[in-house]
Amino acid sequence: MNKRVVVTLVVLFSALSYLFISAFLDNKMAYSSVSEIVINLTDFNKKFIKVTGALKIDSITQQKGEAGKIFHQFTIEDKKDKTQMIVHFNGVMPGNLIEETDVILTGMIDNSILKADTMITKCPSKYENEKKHPDSIKK
Numbered sequence: 001m002n003k004r005v006v007v008t009l010v011v012l013f014s015a016l017s018y019l020f021i022s023a024f025l026d027n028k029m030a031y032s033s034v035s036e037i038v039i040n041l042t043d044f045n046k047k048f049i050k051v052t053g054a055l056k057i058d059s060i061t062q063q064k065g066e067a068g069k070i071f072h073q074f075t076i077e078d079k080k081d082k083t084q085m086i087v088h089f090n091g092v093m094p095g096n097l098i099e100e101t102d103v104i105l106t107g108m109i110d111n112s113i114l115k116a117d118t119m120i121t122k123c124p125s126k127y128e129n130e131k132k133h134p135d136s137i138k139k
Contacts, residue, residue, distance in 0.1 A: 034078035087114045
């Protein structure tokens with residue numbers, strides 16, 4: 001084989017391997033609770049994280065940020081010890097929000113505020129006991 005072809009293949013394989021491994025490691029984030037983050041705030045500052053907590057529905061407001069960009073501000077709470085954290089969410093709020101909805105937020109901690117880009121709501125009915133399942137819905 002031509003030396004030039006071999007070098008090109010090695011460089012291409014190395015670049016693809018690097019992209020694959022870095023994409024895998026970026027998506028391999030553990031969920032942290034609100035309490036874990038608040039207790040270890042300096043460890044999480046300026047790091048990309050996933051947080052799970054209960055949304056306080058009455059705390060949702062719209063704020064105007066840098067360059068007039070609108071974002072949602074709200075509070076999430078750890079159900080175990082009631083620790084709270086402020087969130088700035090740059091996205092469309094899910095339509096199925098109710099009081100104490102469990103949410104998963106992905107973003108970065110900046111000055112003790114979670115600046116989130118994605119939010120997913122957990123579906124509590126998905127985990128209900130079969131005895132509590134409504135009879136009108138086929139099992």
